[in-house]
Amino acid sequence: MNFASFEALRVACQDLPVGDQAAGQAVARRQDTLTKPRGSLGRLEELVAWLARWQGREVPSLDRVKVIVFAGSHGVTAQGVSAYPSEVTAQMVANFAAGGAAINQLARVAGAELEVISLDVERPTADFTLAPAMSEPEFLAAVARGYETVEDGLDLLCLGEMGIGNTTAAAAIAAALFGGIDQWIGRGTGVDDAGLGRKAAAIEVAVKLHGEVLHDPLRAAAAVGGRELAAMLGATLAARHKGVPVLIDGFVCTAAVAPLGKLHAHGLDHAIAAHVSAEAGHGRLLSAMNLKPLLDLGMRLGEGTGACLAVNMLRSALACHIGMASFADAGVSEKAE
Numbered sequence: 001m002n003f004a005s006f007e008a009l010r011v012a013c014q015d016l017p018v019g020d021q022a023a024g025q026a027v028a029r030r031q032d033t034l035t036k037p038r039g040s041l042g043r044l045e046e047l048v049a050w051l052a053r054w055q056g057r058e059v060p061s062l063d064r065v066k067v068i069v070f071a072g073s074h075g076v077t078a079q080g081v082s083a084y085p086s087e088v089t090a091q092m093v094a095n096f097a098a099g100g101a102a103i104n105q106l107a108r109v110a111g112a113e114l115e116v117i118s119l120d121v122e123r124p125t126a127d128f129t130l131a132p133a134m135s136e137p138e139f140l141a142a143v144a145r146g147y148e149t150v151e152d153g154l155d156l157l158c159l160g161e162m163g164i165g166n167t168t169a170a171a172a173i174a175a176a177l178f179g180g181i182d183q184w185i186g187r188g189t190g191v192d193d194a195g196l197g198r199k200a201a202a203i204e205v206a207v208k209l210h211g212e213v214l215h216d217p218l219r220a221a222a223a224v225g226g227r228e229l230a231a232m233l234g235a236t237l238a239a240r241h242k243g244v245p246v247l248i249d250g251f252v253c254t255a256a257v258a259p260l261g262k263l264h265a266h267g268l269d270h271a272i273a274a275h276v277s278a279e280a281g282h283g284r285l286l287s288a289m290n291l292k293p294l295l296d297l298g299m300r301l302g303e304g305t306g307a308c309l310a311v312n313m314l315r316s317a318l319a320c321h322i323g324m325a326s327f328a329d330a331g332v333s334e335k336a337e
């Protein structure tokens with residue numbers, strides 16, 4: 001998929017399939033026949049209906065679950081916004097390949113295939129306090145790369161990212177889309193108070209410098225985002241078109257997909273927030289986007305780790321739905337009317 005311009009991408013973000021509502025309703029009807037008080041599995045019941053709707057089948061499956069970790073480097077690291085040096089991004093890509101990162105362990109436990117896509121990690125984006133992070137063609141190429149990585153026939157996609165400095169890019173996108181600055185600033189990898197001040201200062205400068213384009217979610221994502229964030233946006237768009245439900249990870253991932261929610265009121269209906277991270281702005285960003293996280297474990301890592309943990313919960317929800325007996329089959333008496 002190639003997007004020729006911001007406008008072409010905007011059209012693709014506004015013309016979205018609605019999923020198979022009948023499949024979701026069929027799940028809800030079956031849930032009510034199973035041997036439990038109606039609704040007693042709470043959100044697990046909704047999750048199965050959600051899978052059915054977006055996979056487009058009455059009996060959803062979780063056989064092919066994939067985690068894609070997108071990696072990118074950020075010029076804004078020159079402003080001292082991370083507790084770690086930017087070389088860590090490429091070093092972690094090597095660590096993913098060697099199986100040594102947290103996401104390698106969590107993907108294995110979740111029964112998910114892990115793919116790592118490096119988006120020119122040796123070539124950082126421009127420092128967005130001085131110039132747009134990406135030109136229009138660069139941004140669109142990263143979106144297209146993300147789009148292409150989503151294969152047909154996946155049952156679930158977990159988004160992940162690696163990019164030193166990217167909590168600053170994410171905060172800048174949140175500031176552009178939802179206003180304010182300070183409420184989006186957090187400690188990321190663990191910056192001290194001076195580091196927090198440098199993050200806020202960088203975003204203040206960027207908001208002034210790019211002010212004219214920040215009303216447009218896509219131009220904002222190009223001006224102050226990053227390649228791995230653009231790729232996550234592209235992957236989420238592809239998933240919508242290819243019948244693949246999506247688990248969103250932490251703050252960075254949520255900011256990355258926010259433009260789709262801004263461009264279409266139901267643009268993120270096929271995506272669920274797997275967790276709320278400990279990054280200061282994440283809970284607020286989820287509320288602003290009307291997303292209700294599944295887990296709250298105080299995690300603040302990224303890499304798709306929160307998304308991967310939630311796969312286990314989806315598997316549990318689906319096991320109940322598929323494996324439970326109905327009242328009729330099990331000879332269990334129904335609720336007295």
Ligand SMILES: Cc1cc2ncn([C@H]3O[C@H](COP(=O)(O)O)[C@@H](O)[C@H]3O)c2cc1C
Binds near residue numbers: 162
């Ligand atoms: C060793 C290491 C592994 C990571 N895995 C994810 N991140 C996370 O931290 C980074 C964002 O935080 P900031 O904006 O403060 O740089 C991203 O790379 C994110 O994925 C990591 C960070 C480090 C240091």
Ligand SMILES: O=C(O)c1cccnc1
Binds near residue numbers: 188189277278
């Ligand atoms: O919530 C996140 O996405 C996050 C938090 C801290 C560091 N990296 C990512």
